Amino acid sequence: MLHINGLTVTFGGLVAxxxxxxxxxxxxxxxxxGPNGAxxxxxxxxxxxxxxxxxxxxxxxxxxxxxxxxxxxxxAGIGRAFQVxxxxxxxxxxxxxxxxxxxxxGKVDKAKIEELLDVxxxxxxxxxxAATSLALTEQKALEVGKALATExxxxxxxxxxxxxxxTGKRAFxxxxxxxxxxxxxSVMIVEHDIETIxxxxxxxxxxxxxxxxxxxxPDQVFNDPEVIRSYTGGEPA
Amino acid sequence: MNKLKIPAxxxxxxxxxxxxxxGNDYVVSLIVAALTIGGIALAWSMLGNLGGMVSFGxxxxxxxxxYASALLTIKAGWPVLVSMLFAxxxxxxxxxxxxxxxxxxxxxxxxxxxxxxxxFRIIATEWKGLTGGAAGILSIPRLPEIMGIDLxxxxxxxxxxxxxxxxxxxxxxxxxxSPQGLALxxxxxxxxxxxxxxxxxxxLKALMLVVSAFFAxxxxxxxxxxxxxxxxxxxxxxxxxxxAIVAAIFGGYRTLWGPLxxxxxxxxVDQLVFKAILPQGHQIILGALLGAMVLFSPTGxxxxxxxxxxxxxxxxxxxxx
Ligand SMILES: Nc1ncnc2c1ncn2[C@@H]1O[C@H](COP(=O)(O)OP(=O)(O)OP(=O)(O)O)[C@@H](O)[C@H]1O
Ligand SMILES: [Mg+2]
Numbered sequence: 001m002l003h004i005n006g007l008t009v010t011f012g013g014l015v016a017x018x019x020x021x022x023x024x025x026x027x028x029x030x031x032x033x034g035p036n037g038a039x040x041x042x043x044x045x046x047x048x049x050x051x052x053x054x055x056x057x058x059x060x061x062x063x064x065x066x067x068x069x070x071x072x073x074x075x076a077g078i079g080r081a082f083q084v085x086x087x088x089x090x091x092x093x094x095x096x097x098x099x100x101x102x103x104x105x106g107k108v109d110k111a112k113i114e115e116l117l118d119v120x121x122x123x124x125x126x127x128x129x130a131a132t133s134l135a136l137t138e139q140k141a142l143e144v145g146k147a148l149a150t151e152x153x154x155x156x157x158x159x160x161x162x163x164x165x166x167t168g169k170r171a172f173x174x175x176x177x178x179x180x181x182x183x184x185x186s187v188m189i190v191e192h193d194i195e196t197i198x199x200x201x202x203x204x205x206x207x208x209x210x211x212x213x214x215x216x217x218p219d220q221v222f223n224d225p226e227v228i229r230s231y232t233g234g235e236p237a
Numbered sequence: 238m239n240k241l242k243i244p245a246x247x248x249x250x251x252x253x254x255x256x257x258x259x260g261n262d263y264v265v266s267l268i269v270a271a272l273t274i275g276g277i278a279l280a281w282s283m284l285g286n287l288g289g290m291v292s293f294g295x296x297x298x299x300x301x302x303x304y305a306s307a308l309l310t311i312k313a314g315w316p317v318l319v320s321m322l323f324a325x326x327x328x329x330x331x332x333x334x335x336x337x338x339x340x341x342x343x344x345x346x347x348x349x350x351x352x353x354x355x356x357f358r359i360i361a362t363e364w365k366g367l368t369g370g371a372a373g374i375l376s377i378p379r380l381p382e383i384m385g386i387d388l389x390x391x392x393x394x395x396x397x398x399x400x401x402x403x404x405x406x407x408x409x410x411x412x413x414x415s416p417q418g419l420a421l422x423x424x425x426x427x428x429x430x431x432x433x434x435x436x437x438x439x440x441l442k443a444l445m446l447v448v449s450a451f452f453a454x455x456x457x458x459x460x461x462x463x464x465x466x467x468x469x470x471x472x473x474x475x476x477x478x479x480x481a482i483v484a485a486i487f488g489g490y491r492t493l494w495g496p497l498x499x500x501x502x503x504x505x506v507d508q509l510v511f512k513a514i515l516p517q518g519h520q521i522i523l524g525a526l527l528g529a530m531v532l533f534s535p536t537g538x539x540x541x542x543x544x545x546x547x548x549x550x551x552x553x554x555x556x557x558x
């Protein structure tokens with residue numbers, strides 16, 4: 001469903017994403033790992049339109065994403081949760097979901113909003129200010145909720161589990177698994193915790209200095225010498 | 238409490254105030270002028286608050302609305318109230334000409350829309366065949382008589398303008414609560430987050446400009462039929478914009494009622510009090526007051542009053558214990 005070919009993003013002289021090529025099947029859960037600054041967030045930005053690639057192509061279900069303005073990509077099926085939660089300021093939790101639904105899915109369906117509030121355990125905070133009254137877990141849940149409200153085909157989660165303590169993390173993982181099944185999503189998830197990635201993702205991509213250095217099962221990938229070297233701080237060969 | 242607010246405003250607007258000032262034509266005409274400015278202030282605030290755009294050029298839409306309605310009644314013989322609505326649409330359509338300016342941010346937008354206002358004023362002056370040029374248009378038809386009430390008179394004009402501005406507040410309230418209004422509000426501080434969920438901010442801002450121009454044009458049309466004459470320097474006068482901005486900022490341009498309250502307070506106090514103290518240059522006091530307001534309560538008068546009453550309520554509650 002997602003085809004990425006030769007994707008390159010540069011910032012001045014820095015190549016943040018370098019000639020990345022991979023395909024993703026419908027319903028797949030894909031882990032994306034790599035050291036800090038490897039280009040994971042930038043890859044997400046290029047897909048959803050916040051970064052402009054210098055070259056390469058991105059196709060979602062036959063549609064060329066790169067020719068679309070950002071606001072069309074949500075309609076095309078891209079749902080994005082930010083690494084640093086970005087609630088829409090001055091809006092309540094419910095209003096955040098409503099705006100995402102109205103513009104990202106092109107409809108108003110109050111029952112669906114209530115369902116999301118319920119699944120994400122945000123019901124008790126529904127009418128509170130999203131930017132100021134949420135705990136970290138709730139901020140992360142709203143991040144996922146905004147993406148889900150746009151009714152995506154591909155859900156891109158950027159470190160939504162980072163910073164949560166063990167029980168919170170486990171509960172949130174269960175929630176993610178539930179929404180993935182319920183809404184039949186393809187998921188791309190950035191996560192530093194190898195154990196979590198191994199549990200969640202049958203397939204893992206590894207980025208280092210913008211380059212895709214491994215693509216395979218968690219077992220294969222985490223035993224790959226180049227991947228191990230990249231994590232112990234070595235320059236790419 | 239909030240349930241009582243709307244009936245209270247209506248009783249005040251349609252009963253108490255007219256009864257209190259009826260017969261005093263001078264005060265009535267001051268209130269009508271204040272509400273006219275309040276209407277422009279509201280239109281300006283819609284664009285400023287939701288669109289995040291500061292316009293120095295709303296006199297353009299006001300002037301176009303004035304001329305459009307005057308000409309439709311005089312040259313085409315249309316009924317006044319129909320012309321007024323259509324004049325709003327003409328002003329809205331004219332705002333499309335200013336849309337390239339929407340790509341500009343902050344002061345650049347503000348200044349370029351000022352240039353548009355100047356262009357429209359020049360057109361009104363030079364297109365003598367249509368507008369009568371600098372000499373202006375005289376004997377613009379009065380507002381009609383409806384159900385025995387002469388809307389063309391002073392108090393009739395008051396009823397028309399108060400109805401217009403209250404309707405505007407109602408429509409503004411609906412816009413603010415709509416997904417479009419919420420999305421625009423969110424754009425201020427969360428641009429990326431808002432865009433990735435599918436919001437086309439440029440389009441929504443353009444829509445707000447159209448709506449805002451419609452209402453400014455409608456106020457211009459009302460004013461033309463209320464005072465019955467027009468000339469370019471008057472209809473396109475920059476003071477329609479500056480007075481509205483002062484009123485909006487003073488009253489609180491991000492609130493629903495702030496622009497109207499601001500206009501009433503600013504204009505009436507200026508005309509009735511400051512003018513008496515300082516017949517020449519009384520605007521200075523206004524300027525100083527606005528400065529103080531921006532310093533001490535940057536969000537304006539209405540939020541300040543809300544804060545004070547909340548404090549008071551808390552104190553009364555504490556005293557009761
Ligand atoms: N807007 C930008 N302008 C300039 N450089 C940028 C920009 N965004 C990212 N970079 C740089 O691109 C590189 C990749 O950054 P990116 O945020 O994609 O990494 P990441 O893999 O998400 O890292 P982390 O695990 O820390 O989140 C880094 O060197 C970063 O400094
Ligand atoms: Mg990142």
